Amino acid sequence: MQPIGIFDSGIGGLTVFRSIAEQLPGYDYIYLGDNSRAPYGNRSFNTIHQYTWECVQWLFKQGCPLIILACNTASAKALRNIQQLDMKGLDSSKRVLGVIxxxxxxxxxxxxxxxxxxxxxxxxxxxxxxxxxxxxxxxxxxxxxxxxxxxxxxxxxxxxxxxxxxxxxxxxxxxxxxxxxxxxxxxxxxxxxxxxxxxxxxxxxxxxxxxxQGDIVAKSLVDYLQRHPELEQKLTKEGTRKFYTTTDDTSEFNHHASRFFSAPVTSEFVSVTEFGCK
Structure with a gap:
């Protein structure tokens, strides 16, 4: 499986995920919400970068060649460093995109x-x-x-x-x-x-x-994949959608996430620090 990864500091990114899934319904997706450390908005630059990079690495380890930071704070404070510094030495075909x-x-x-x-x-x-x-x-x-x-x-x-x-x-x-x-x-x-x-x-x-932003980001992603067929062809298309959260209270996450996604959500708990992300 090579799904599209969708990341947010909490559950807000599900509004973007919903729009993306509507416009690109056949693809496989993994959503990761870092709910245990949300909200990111008032945290320092270094902390936001650290948390975001940990989650991005976890999504890479799940096989995602393309990750969307469906979080404005992470896009503003972490994306540039991730693209220009952290990803040096990694598979050059991997991509991390933001919403700004x-x-x-x-x-x-x-x-x-x-x-x-x-x-x-x-x-x-x-x-x-x-x-x-x-x-x-x-x-x-x-x-x-x-x-x-x-x-x-x-x-x-x-x-x-x-x-x-x-x-x-x-x-x-x-x-x-x-x-x-x-x-x-x-x-x-x-x-x-x-x-x-x-x-x-x-x-x-x-x-x-x-x-x-949901429809704007989704339309932009459709255009991006059309312009990068070498990446689009890697993405698997079985229509699967998996949801993960860093909070162990998955029932609470599922309850709120279902409203954001406008469909029932069943999630699994994951600790991104278990994967040795630095």
Whole structure:
């Protein structure tokens, strides 16, 4: 088996996995959620890099020649080092891709006013990765950022559906919208945030677009595989989907993951440190 690996610090990446599986249904997949160490958003650069690289190595050991970091924080703070440093000396055909670049390539197409807001974790915002990547493709865009450090814990804990979550959702939206009256597009730069979509829209003017990443990343992956047939031909296509989590409470993971994936999820526990990842 040579499946596509999907990694996230928790369960948010399942929103991206769902879109990928819809557009590329015949492929084999392995999903790994590092739930025991989530959330990554407020951790240091070195810690995020260490955790992400451990999980990437574990997915390589499961036979994945292609891994998608379905996590904005990991894409912002770990992907570059993994691609340019950690993978030196490994099989040169292996690939690790992130979610920031494919999003930055198209986000400007959604805005009429050319002013957008980026909502993300503290780590993603502080990295300024979106500012740098969007500038490459849409230098005319004015980009405002807002860290939303409480949103991932709300989602991971399942508290986001309760009325009390509205206060924290509205608080960050008010802050980003106060930065400019011309913002007409908000990017959910965290794969957890789509589960807050209905509540986010309820606190915004009707003319503001709210963009999730799932379909964007999935379309980008379809294009990537078409442009790299040597990699695409390696991937096995039996339609299998396996789910792993680093928390030993798999029942709790399964419960929340099924909502993100919009289908029943049955996972297995794994400890990535058992594989000697450094």
């Amino acid at each position: 670049r494919p999003t930055a390539e198209v986000i400007g197409n959604y805005s009429t006013t050319k002013e957008i807001g980026v909502l993300g974790t503290t780590g993603t915002v502080q990295s300024e990765s979106y500012l740098m990547e969007i500038q490459k493709f849409f230098p005319e865009l004015e980009v405002y950022q807002q860290a939303c450090p409480l949103w991932v814990p709300l989602v991971e804990s399942g508290e986001y559906e309760k009325p009390g979550s509205d206060y924290f959702i509205k608080e960050y939206l008010d802050e980003i919208m106060a930065k400019s009256a011309n913002i007409d597009t908000l990017l959910l730069a965290c794969t957890h945030y789509p589960l807050l979509m209905d509540k986010i829209k309820a606190h915004l003017p009707a003319n503001v677009n709210v963009i999730a």
